[in-house]
Amino acid sequence: MIYLCIPAHNEASTVGVLLWKIRNVLGEFGRDYRIVVHDDASSDETPEVLQRYRRSLPLTVLRSDEHLGYGRSVEKLLRHVSNEAPYPKRDCAVVLQADFTERPDDVVTAVKILEGGVDIVAGSIEVGELHRMTRAVHWASRTLLHKIFAKAPVSDPLAGLRAYRVIVLKKAFRDRSEQNPIISAERWAANVEMLGALAPHARRIVEMPVRLRYDLRTRPSRFRSWRTFIELARLPKALWSPEEEEE
Numbered sequence: 001m002i003y004l005c006i007p008a009h010n011e012a013s014t015v016g017v018l019l020w021k022i023r024n025v026l027g028e029f030g031r032d033y034r035i036v037v038h039d040d041a042s043s044d045e046t047p048e049v050l051q052r053y054r055r056s057l058p059l060t061v062l063r064s065d066e067h068l069g070y071g072r073s074v075e076k077l078l079r080h081v082s083n084e085a086p087y088p089k090r091d092c093a094v095v096l097q098a099d100f101t102e103r104p105d106d107v108v109t110a111v112k113i114l115e116g117g118v119d120i121v122a123g124s125i126e127v128g129e130l131h132r133m134t135r136a137v138h139w140a141s142r143t144l145l146h147k148i149f150a151k152a153p154v155s156d157p158l159a160g161l162r163a164y165r166v167i168v169l170k171k172a173f174r175d176r177s178e179q180n181p182i183i184s185a186e187r188w189a190a191n192v193e194m195l196g197a198l199a200p201h202a203r204r205i206v207e208m209p210v211r212l213r214y215d216l217r218t219r220p221s222r223f224r225s226w227r228t229f230i231e232l233a234r235l236p237k238a239l240w241s242p243e244e245e246e247e
Contacts, residue, residue, distance in 0.1 A: 001091045002026065002033040002111055003081045003166075007073035008098040012045040015098045019053045022096075025104045031111065034058045037098070038077050041067040071183035071190030078169050078194075079178060088166040095162050101212045102161045109208055110163035119168050119202035122154045122195065123161035123210035151240040153205045157195050158188045161210050164198060171201040189231035196239035 004022055008015050019035060026033045035057060039046055041064050050061050062080060064073075078093055085091040092114050094107050102123075110121040149157060176182055182197040183190050199205060 001085060001087070002031050002107070003085065003091065003093045004033060004035045004107065005074070005077035005081060005093050005095045006035065006037045006098050007040060007070055007077060007095075008037050008042065008046055008050075009040040009067065009070075009073070010042045010044045010046060011098040012042070012049050014100045015046060016049045016053060018096075018098060018100050018104070019057055019059070022104045022107070023057055025108060029108050029111075034060060036060045036062065036077055036080060038062045038064065038073045040064050040069070040073045069186050071186050071193070072181060074190060074194065075181055075183045076178075078164070079173055082166060082169040082173050085166040088170050091166045093164045093166060093169060095160060095164075097160060102210065106161060106208070106210050107163075110161070113206055113208060114163050114165060118204045118206045119165045120195075120198060120205040121163040122156070122205060122207050123159040124154065124156040124207040125159045125210055125212060152192075152195070153199045153202075153240070154195070154207045156207065157192045159210065160188075160191050162191075162195070165202075168198050168201045172198050185231045185235065186228075187231075188228055189235060192232065192235060192239070196235075199240065 004026075006015070006018070015037070022033075022035060037050055037059065039050060039061055047061075047063070050059070053059055054061065060080075062076060064076070068076065074095055077095070081091075081093040082088075085093075092111060094110060096102055096104065096107065106123065110123075113121045172182065183193050185193045
């Protein structure tokens with residue numbers, strides 16, 4: 001089973017089109033799939049849009065009345081999949097943004113790589129694909145915070161599109177309750193933090209190139225360059241320390 005995990009906060013203008021695109025792409029792929037959306041206290045028409053699509057798609061909607069933020073929203077989705085997936089060694093979770101900046105077609109590529117014996121597939125964004133502002137923070141983060149990024153298992157730990165084998169999620173969450181979350185940061189820093197928590201439980205991690213589509217996003221960017229850099233700088237230096245694994 002492929003679980004498409006989509007964190008959403010006020011994404012009424014794009015989330016419906018994204019869901020329909022996923023239906024077309026995954027339908028052609030021929031694998032069983034389920035879409036899991038976390039509606040993170042949306043105040044627009046996101047709940048109504050999701051309700052309409054529940055009639056025609058294998059869709060589960062999680063809802064928070066209090067805004068949790070991107071990082072905790074992703075963790076909530078992955079914890080749900082970890083608890084629900086019937087075959088954790090075969091099933092996988094793919095994180096996809098609701099604003100349509102990431103392509104559902106890349107999900108198929110990631111799953112195919114995962115099926116080749118990989119535990120984590122991480123997207124890698126070319127710097128040329130980023131906006132001027134995000135490109136500057138991307139460069140500064142990886143250059144000035146080299147102590148954090150040097151030991152990362154991938155060249156681009158900032159990217160959000162990821163595919164995880166569910167057994168990796170179960171191992172990472174087994175000693176951490178929802179009251180003791182793995183992710184405390186936001187956006188890019190949250191992506192780095194999640195990879196740091198899951199990587200020690202993965203036997204093989206592979207990167208794949210992804211192409212972003214900013215032209216399809218209909219709302220203003222929520223990216224804040226200085227706040228993002230500060231959150232990245234606050235990540236622990238020992239983020240990639242190996243942990244003892246049980247067989």
